[in-house]
Amino acid sequence: MKVVVIGGGIIGCLTACFLKQRGADVVVLERGKAGQEASWAGAGILCPIHPWLYPDSFTHLIDASLAMYPAFREQLEADTGMSIEWQKSGLLVPFFTDDKNNHKQAALDWSERFNWDVEELDSQQTLALEPTLSHQNTGSLHWPEVAQLRNPRLLQAVRVWMDKLGVELHEHAEVSSLTMQQDVLTGVQCADGACFTADQVLLASGSWSGELAEQLGFALPIKPVKGQIVLLKGKPGLMKSIVKHDDAYFVPRADGRVLVGASMEFVGFERGNTEQITEQLMASMQKIAPGLQDLEVEHQWMGFRPGSPDGLPYLGDAPNVKGLWVASGHYRTGVALAPITAEVMSRKILGKSVNMDCSDFSVNRAIPETSVLGFPKI
Ligand SMILES: Cc1cc2nc3c(=O)[nH]c(=O)nc-3n(C[C@H](O)[C@H](O)[C@H](O)COP(=O)(O)OP(=O)(O)OC[C@H]3O[C@@H](n4cnc5c(N)ncnc54)[C@H](O)[C@@H]3O)c2cc1C
Numbered sequence: 001m002k003v004v005v006i007g008g009g010i011i012g013c014l015t016a017c018f019l020k021q022r023g024a025d026v027v028v029l030e031r032g033k034a035g036q037e038a039s040w041a042g043a044g045i046l047c048p049i050h051p052w053l054y055p056d057s058f059t060h061l062i063d064a065s066l067a068m069y070p071a072f073r074e075q076l077e078a079d080t081g082m083s084i085e086w087q088k089s090g091l092l093v094p095f096f097t098d099d100k101n102n103h104k105q106a107a108l109d110w111s112e113r114f115n116w117d118v119e120e121l122d123s124q125q126t127l128a129l130e131p132t133l134s135h136q137n138t139g140s141l142h143w144p145e146v147a148q149l150r151n152p153r154l155l156q157a158v159r160v161w162m163d164k165l166g167v168e169l170h171e172h173a174e175v176s177s178l179t180m181q182q183d184v185l186t187g188v189q190c191a192d193g194a195c196f197t198a199d200q201v202l203l204a205s206g207s208w209s210g211e212l213a214e215q216l217g218f219a220l221p222i223k224p225v226k227g228q229i230v231l232l233k234g235k236p237g238l239m240k241s242i243v244k245h246d247d248a249y250f251v252p253r254a255d256g257r258v259l260v261g262a263s264m265e266f267v268g269f270e271r272g273n274t275e276q277i278t279e280q281l282m283a284s285m286q287k288i289a290p291g292l293q294d295l296e297v298e299h300q301w302m303g304f305r306p307g308s309p310d311g312l313p314y315l316g317d318a319p320n321v322k323g324l325w326v327a328s329g330h331y332r333t334g335v336a337l338a339p340i341t342a343e344v345m346s347r348k349i350l351g352k353s354v355n356m357d358c359s360d361f362s363v364n365r366a367i368p369e370t371s372v373l374g375f376p377k378i
Pocket residue numbers: 006007008009010011012029030031032033034035036037038039040041042043044045046047173174175176204205206207208209212226227228229261262302303304305306327328329330331332333334335336337
């Protein structure tokens with residue numbers, strides 16, 4: 001079977017690898033360079049932000065994906081000889097008296113229900129674990145099992161893996177339309193006129209999937225949600241846990257660098273970092289982790305999360321054309337969800353059974369009008 005994947009982010013590339021391993025002939029078409037958009041820009045936290053706000057089906061999806069990570073990572077690193085810097089750094093959520101939302105009880109209930117190891121720490125224990133945090137903290141929750149990885153390393157390794165597996169990648173190939181013969185899908189056409197034949201086509205073009213779906217004849221309400229990140233140059237061990245708060249998160253890398261992120265902006269495809277957001281992130285750092293304040297800002301970047309109106313991804317068949325599939329809208333958790341997405345979508349596309357109810361992620365699901373997880377208010 002021949003499959004064309006539209007989009008060379010983590011979702012498209014990894015699904016292509018799984019399809020190839022299952023015997024398909026796979027071509028990935030990428031408009032620019034593979035792995036340079038959201039998948040490169042993300043923080044690599046392998047845990048959703050506030051998972052207790054989502055339906056249970058989302059936790060099942062996340063749990064299934066995280067359960068795949070150890071074996072997936074082992075195989076990827078063994079086959080490529082590259083490290084993706086996966087590490088179990090744990091996640092710490094500190095509380096302050098002026099917090100706008102208090103998630104403590106909901107987080108504890110969710111952790112118990114889904115068997116996620118969590119411990120409650122008082123203010124002193126919080127500081128003992130993370131001395132860079134503010135003395136104003138009133139305690140925290142700590143999930144020791146939460147892991148992270150380094151996005152650019154993941155993308156580089158997956159790129160090498162694609163070559164080894166024999167996945168064909170065409171860069172600078174922007175798909176503009178489907179090709180059909182008497183209502184049967186025969187492939188895709190690119191903006192420069194090049195055509196690629198296919199039995200099945202997977203739309204995995206991240207934040208651009210909504211626009212492309214419209215051109216392909218169906219509605220997919222995916223919109224870009226911009227996130228800006230500031231990178232601080234620290235020393236190894238200065239901060240050990242991922243620290244997350246409503247105002248910002250901090251992700252310490254093995255080499256001592258600390259990512260401070262990330263804005264949630266509904267500004268279309270407006271590229272670049274802004275002084276206003278940098279100042280906001282730095283103000284959050286002063287409040288939550290003042291022990292980082294002397295670190296030099298080394299770099300800044302941004303990316304477009306493929307946002308969906310209810311915060312859930314779209315995983316399934318397109319409603320209008322037989323043989324057209326969608327894996328997109330992963331919003332804030334595309335890296336965490338990449339292995340299960342590749343597993344589920346490669347099985348669906350090849351007509352194999354999927355041992356999971358994916359109805360909450362179907363392309364034509366009803367969207368509640370006021371989802372708290374949807375697009376940010378402007
Ligand atoms: C600041 C930030 C922080 C994040 N933090 C985390 C985190 O900690 N943990 C986590 O799990 N997730 C996180 N995410 C989310 C995660 O990065 C995304 O959900 C994920 O990368 C989406 O992957 P993707 O492959 O769908 O999209 P992308 O990586 O954007 O890839 C889509 C690709 O499709 C290509 N394309 C578009 N149109 C066409 C076309 N017409 N033809 C051909 N190619 C096309 C694009 O050029 C692009 O390369 C974060 C995202 C951002 C921006």
